[in-house]
Structure formats: C-alpha cells, structure tokens
Amino acid sequence: MFEKRALPRREVLYLGLSSLIGVIANLVNKTHEPSPPDPLPRQEGRIRGAIATRFGIRIAANAKVAESSLKARAATKGLIYGAASQYKTLSSNAAFTRRFLEECAILVPENELKWGAVRPSSDRFDFTQGDWLARFARKNGLLFRGHTLVWHAYLPDWFRETVNRQNAEQFLTNHIETVVKHYAGQIHSWDVVNEAIYPPDRQPNGLRKSPWLKFLGEDYIDLAFRVAAQADPQAILVYNDYDIDYDTREQEAKRKSVLKLLERLKAKKTPIHAIGLQAHLSAAETRFNPNKLRKFLEDISSMGLKIMVTEMDVADRELPYDYKIRDRRVAQVYEDYLSVVLDEPATIAVLTWGLSDRYTWLSKHRARPDKAPVRPLPLDRDLQPKLAWHSIASAFDSRSLTVF
Ligand code: XIL
Numbered sequence: 001m002f003e004k005r006a007l008p009r010r011e012v013l014y015l016g017l018s019s020l021i022g023v024i025a026n027l028v029n030k031t032h033e034p035s036p037p038d039p040l041p042r043q044e045g046r047i048r049g050a051i052a053t054r055f056g057i058r059i060a061a062n063a064k065v066a067e068s069s070l071k072a073r074a075a076t077k078g079l080i081y082g083a084a085s086q087y088k089t090l091s092s093n094a095a096f097t098r099r100f101l102e103e104c105a106i107l108v109p110e111n112e113l114k115w116g117a118v119r120p121s122s123d124r125f126d127f128t129q130g131d132w133l134a135r136f137a138r139k140n141g142l143l144f145r146g147h148t149l150v151w152h153a154y155l156p157d158w159f160r161e162t163v164n165r166q167n168a169e170q171f172l173t174n175h176i177e178t179v180v181k182h183y184a185g186q187i188h189s190w191d192v193v194n195e196a197i198y199p200p201d202r203q204p205n206g207l208r209k210s211p212w213l214k215f216l217g218e219d220y221i222d223l224a225f226r227v228a229a230q231a232d233p234q235a236i237l238v239y240n241d242y243d244i245d246y247d248t249r250e251q252e253a254k255r256k257s258v259l260k261l262l263e264r265l266k267a268k269k270t271p272i273h274a275i276g277l278q279a280h281l282s283a284a285e286t287r288f289n290p291n292k293l294r295k296f297l298e299d300i301s302s303m304g305l306k307i308m309v310t311e312m313d314v315a316d317r318e319l320p321y322d323y324k325i326r327d328r329r330v331a332q333v334y335e336d337y338l339s340v341v342l343d344e345p346a347t348i349a350v351l352t353w354g355l356s357d358r359y360t361w362l363s364k365h366r367a368r369p370d371k372a373p374v375r376p377l378p379l380d381r382d383l384q385p386k387l388a389w390h391s392i393a394s395a396f397d398s399r400s401l402t403v404f
Contacts, residue, residue: 070378070389071105073396079342080143080188080349081396082106084311087129089359090136099383100355106188107137108145108310108351110361116154118179122162122171125178134186145351146183146190147310148240149176150224152210153195159211168215173227180231189236189308189349191276192228193221197241197257199250205264206257221261222270229271239265240276240310244296245337247289255296266303275300276310280353281337283329284318290340301346309341311353313376314388315366326375331387338395350392357381 074081082104090097100107111117112129120126137144150172163171180190198208207213212220225237239262244255258275265272297307314333316326341347354360356379363374373381378389 068393070103070392070396073393074350075105077342077396077399079347079396079399080106081351081392082108082143082145082349083352083355084108084110084147085355085359086110087112087132091132095383096356096358099379101140101142103355103378104142106143106145106349106351107133108147109133110147110353111154113146113179114148114151114154115159115175116156119156119158119175121156122158125182127182130183134183138186143188144183144186145310146180146187146235148191148194149179149228150192150196150212150220151194152208152212155211163211163215165215168212168220169223172212172216172220172224176224176227177231180228180235184232185234187232187235189238189274190228190232191238191240191310192224192272194240195242196221196239197254197261199253199257205260206253207261222265222268225265225270225272236273236306237271238274238276238308238310239272240278242278242280242311244277245279245281245288245293246285247287247292252292255292259296259299262300262303262305266305272305274306274308274348276308277341278353279309279312279337279341281312281314281333282318283314283316283326283333288333288336290336293337293340294343297341297344297346301344305346307341307344307347309338309347309350312337312350313353313360313362315362316375317362317366317368321370321372323372323375327387330375331391334388335391335395338392339398342395342399350396352377352392355379356383357386358383 070081083100083106085100085107086109090100109130112133118125118127118130134144136142176192180187196208196210196213197206199206201207201209203209203213205218207218216223221239228235228237239258241254241258243251244258245251262272262275300307312334314330316330319326319329338350341350354377357373357375357377358381360374360376362376366374366376368374375386376388378386378392380386
C-alpha cells in the first residue's frame with residue numbers, strides 16, 4: 001500500500017529551485033517563434049546555463065551552447081557530429097556560420113566536390129569552392145569530409161558526349177587521383193562510391209544502371225576504392241547509400257544487395273572502411289523496424305566495417321500543416337532511428353544534411369503541397385534548436401558508455 005506523505009524538505013526545495021530555474025531558462029532562451037514545450041529531461045543544457053547565470057558565474061557568451069552542443073555531447077560518447085553545408089551559405093551568413101561552429105565538429109560540402117562542380121570541362125578541374133570550404137574547416141578546427149567521387153547523378157553536361165566504354169576507366173582513375181590527392185591529408189572520410197545499388201534497375205547483383213556500370217561493369221566499384229586508397233592512405237573510405245532504413249519490401253531488397261556488395265568487396269580485399277547511411281527519412285513512414293535495422297548494422301559491423309550516418313534529415317512533406325505536430329513527429333523519428341544506430345558500437349559519426357531549416361535541399365526536393373516551409377533539421381530558420389535538436393542530443397546522451 002502506498003502511504004500518503006508530505007514531500008521531504010529537500011525535495012520541496014529541489015522542486016522550487018528547478019521551477020525557478022525553468023523560468024530563468026525560458027527567459028534566457030527567448031525564441032523567435034513560439035517553441036513547442038520540450039520534455040523536461042532534455043532541458044539539461046539550458047538549465048545548466050541558467051544555474052551559471054543565477055549564481056553570477058561569469059561564462060563566455062557561447063559557453064552555454066558550447067557546453068551542451070551536439071558536437072560536445074557526441075564527443076563524450078566517442079562520436080563525431082556535423083553537417084553538410086554550402087560555400088554560398090557559409091561565406092555569406094555570419095550568424096549561421098557561428099551556429100555551425102558551435103554545433104558541428106565536421107563539415108561536408110553539400111555539392112562543391114561533386115563532378116558537376118569540380119569538372120567545368122573534360123580536361124579541367126576547378127577547386128575554388130572546395131578549397132574555400134577546406135580552408136574554412138581547417139581554420140576553425142573542423143574535420144572535413146569528401147562527397148563524392150563516383151555517382152550517377154550531378155554529372156557535368158559534357159560527360160554524356162565525352163565519356164564512353166573506351167575512355168571511362170581513364171576518366172574515373174584520373175578524376176579520383178586528382179581530386180583525392182588535391183585534398184590528401186585533409187580528409188576525414190571520402191564517399192568513394194555513392195548509390196551504386198538500385199534493385200528496380202534489374203541489373204545483376206541489384207546494381208544501378210549507372211554510366212559507370214554500363215562502361216566498366218561492376219569492377220568500377222573496386223577500382224574506385226583502390227585508386228582512392230593509393231591517393232590518400234589516411235582517409236576513411238566509405239560506400240554511401242539511401243533507402244536502407246525501413247521495413248519495406250524494396251528497402252529489404254536493397255539492404256540485401258548492399259550487404260552482398262560489401263561482402264564481395266571485402267572478399268576481394270578492396271580498401272573499404274565504412275558504410276554511409278544517408279538516412280533521408282520520412283516523418284510519415286511508419287514501417288520502421290528497429291530489429292531489422294539492428295541486424296543490418298550488426299552484419300556490417302561483423303565484416304569489420306564502421307558505420308556513419310552521413311546525410312540525415314526527416315522530410316515532413318506528408319504531415320499536417322501545424323508545425324507543432326510536425327516538429328514532434330520529426331523529433332520522434334530522429335530519436336527512434338538514432339537510438340538504434342548509436343547502439344551499434346561500430347557507429348562513429350552522425351551528420352545531418354544541413355543544420356537549419358533555412359537551408360535544406362528538401363525545400364525544393366520534398367516541398368509541401370500547402371507551401372508551408374519544411375522543417376526537417378535540428379535548428380529552425382532562425383537558428384533556434386527545435387525538438388529534433390533535443391532528440392539528437394538525447395540520443396547522444398543515452399549512448400551507452402561501455403560502447404567504445
Ligand atoms: C543534393 C543536394 O543537397 C542538392 O543541393 C543538390 O541539388 C542535389 O544533391 N544524396 C546525396 C547528396 O548523396 O549528394 C544529395 O545532395 C542528396 C541525396
């Protein structure tokens with residue numbers, strides 16, 4: 001039987017103090033648009049900041065954020081957190097850049113290292129924007145990722161008329177050698193091959209009918225990794241792909257083909273070190289099966305490969321107009337997915353595909369029919385943390401310390 005009793009004095013004091021802290025925290029954290037209420041345990045960072053203020057401890061202006069930033073929380077658990085961004089954003093929006101540096105430990109150029117950006121013509125390379133981003137990363141102590149060396153998309157216009165069965169190997173090798181050597185020693189990890197599996201194309205081994213497959217056969221994948229490894233022996237070499245997250249027939253088939261590809265590469269001693277899960281998720285998708293994902297990650301890990309979440313975002317296209325409902329669901333998806341992926345000891349990094357809803361490819365690629373601005377990322381358009389930020393923070397915090 002439960003006995004009704006008064007709360008001990010210590011607890012009353014504690015409750016009183018924490019609501020006072022809550023009020024101060026809210027004042028300190030005025031947001032531009034009304035934020036939905038956050039679940040209490042996730043307010044740790046804010047509360048700590050407020051305590052410092054309340055007792056008059058002088059702290060640097062950004063210490064509150066720095067102390068509890070995503071990168072700091074990730075680092076405590078042996079993880080790297082960061083995001084994709086673009087030259088035009090980081091070179092023009094100082095407030096965004098400041099927030100990027102507060103939250104992120106790694107930067108990946110969203111487009112600037114793709115063929116379409118680096119190859120203005122068949123015999124020229126243009127590294128202007130890539131170099132700017134590499135220097136930005138170096139100057140600010142960020143790790144730097146490379147994305148991507150071999151992909152069927154974002155190819156320059158001249159590619160179609162110029163590259164053929166006879167010269168494809170030369171083009172592939174020369175491109176990888178030149179780009180990887182150019183950034184050698186500065187790169188944390190390279191997405192060497194992007195999106196090579198696509199079972200609906202009905203090719204052997206579930207491979208995508210990309211120009212590279214057409215010209216060179218499946219061996220282009222092994223070749224790409226070998227050339228990259230020679231050009232920069234320090235970089236982590238990654239196979240990166242999407243739609244390997246949900247419990248659907250299509251994604252199950254894709255996971256199977258990806259695993260088989262990785263097994264073939266390992267059997268050939270291809271220098272591959274990690275898989276990149278793009279994790280472009282959809283908030284309306286309910287067919288998430290933690291056990292299936294867990295098993296997939298275990299299979300990858302047992303091949304000796306590391307796991308990186310490389311491009312995470314959560315599209316809210318199919319959700320209702322009310323942004324509070326959307327934010328809650330998007331946050332839930334972040335939490336469900338990351339809690340599984342971070343449970344796997346082989347996972348070493350999480351990157352979101354952008355940091356703020358102001359700059360996301362989904363504004364175009366998954367625009368909402370009602371024209372409401374999309375909200376797929378950790379920060380809102382005014383750089384304020386959303387529930388999704390708190391979900392990521394709490395997923396980092398919850399990672400078991402025995403993991404590494
Ligand atoms: C996207 C960029 O975000 C867009 O700006 C660009 O127009 C198209 O490419 N998978 C990938 C990324 O590997 O390179 C894509 O990036 C998103 C899907």
